[in-house]
Amino acid sequence: MAARGRVSLAALVDDDDDQDAPSLNASSAPAGGGVAAPSSVPTAELIPNPRNPRDTVGDLEDLASIVDIQLQPAAVVTRAAYLRLYPDDEITANWVVINGCRRLAAAEKYGKDTLEIVVKDELARDRATLIAAAIRENVERVDFDVIEEAHAVQSLVDECGSGREAAKRLGKSEGWITQRRALLELAPEIQEKMRAGEIAVRHARTLAKVPEERQVQAWNAYLEREDQKRKEGEKAKPKEKPAAPPQYRNVTAALRNFDAAPTDLADALIDALGDDGVATLLTVIKRRRRA
Incomplete structure (x- = not known):
């Protein structure tokens, strides 16, 4: 099979001062030039966006499966495109990851030595576009x-x-x-x-x-009010009567059915009171009857 032609990233983004950028397969570029289709590149050639709004990438456990499958390519810009915006930043990698910094971190953490990327230098057409792209990736994340x-x-x-x-x-x-x-x-x-x-x-x-000088005091006062409301609410709640033990519930049930099954009440009383209790109850009943 004949080797496929190759085209430099500089050609893809019409960037004359990036002639030393690594090349991607020509077949990955859309007709007429523009953004390249996803390509797999070594993670060593990528660097996370130095202007990423996140201080940390957080817990990466949810991305551990990236070793087996990467569901979405990372959006990157070329080093030259990034440095046009921030010439004072020290960038040694070939590409800067704008969307997908957590994917890059996960690949590095879990031992995946390549990452699928798509080159989108239009994200670096100006600083506002780059910042907005980085914010949009993170703004809906729960842990942001x-x-x-x-x-x-x-x-x-x-x-x-x-x-x-x-x-x-x-x-x-x-x-x-x-x-x-x-x-x-x-x-x-x-x-x-x-x-x-x-x-x-x-x-x-x-x-x-x-x-500002009163904010902490205001927050503490709010917490105190909420705690007081909670306590007052607990006091206002009617106290629940403790549930009767099962043996006493049996007595109640037997009483309701006494006419049909009087022996059930006797059995329930014996179970609830014990022999001594039944004897005491009988003595009391006899006394009451004589009274």
Whole structure:
């Protein structure tokens, strides 16, 4: 079988100053040029986005199966495309992973030496596009640190020049952008509690309206009020009567059926009271009858 032709990444992205970039199979490129189809490359040739809004990749156990199958390729940009935006960053790898940093980390952790990628240099057409792409990958993740998210949103607003433009880039409302930015006005202690999951975003938005020096005090006061409500609610609950032991429930059932089966009541009383108890009961009944 004849060897397939090869084309450099520079040709794919029309980048004259990236002639030393490694090549991908020509068959992976769509007709007319543009983004390449997924290709498998060594993980050693990839680096996670230095501008990733996540400080950590979190627990990778859910991606352990990447060793056997990778369900989705990682979206990358070439080193040259990235350095046009951030020339001061030190990038030695051939590609920078923009969407799929956790997949790359999982591959490295679980011993997979290659990763499927798709080259999307259009993600690096400007800084705002790159930042927005990184945020969109993480924003819906349950384990995404909301303070990391707030910092990322702020960086996008700084790059775009307005919250309205940032909202368009992310497909979010301006209100959502404003709420996330407000979290950066929280006292450090409150931010740490948010990171730990102790304070919900809805509460944090309220706290952000309080002067920073009074936020911790306001939160503690809220907790005290909630604790007091809980205690008052417990006091207001009617106390449940302890359930009768099974042998006494049998007596009650036998009483209801006494006319049809009087011996059932005798058996139930013997079981519930014991011989001594029955003797005492009979003595009391006799006395009551004489009275």
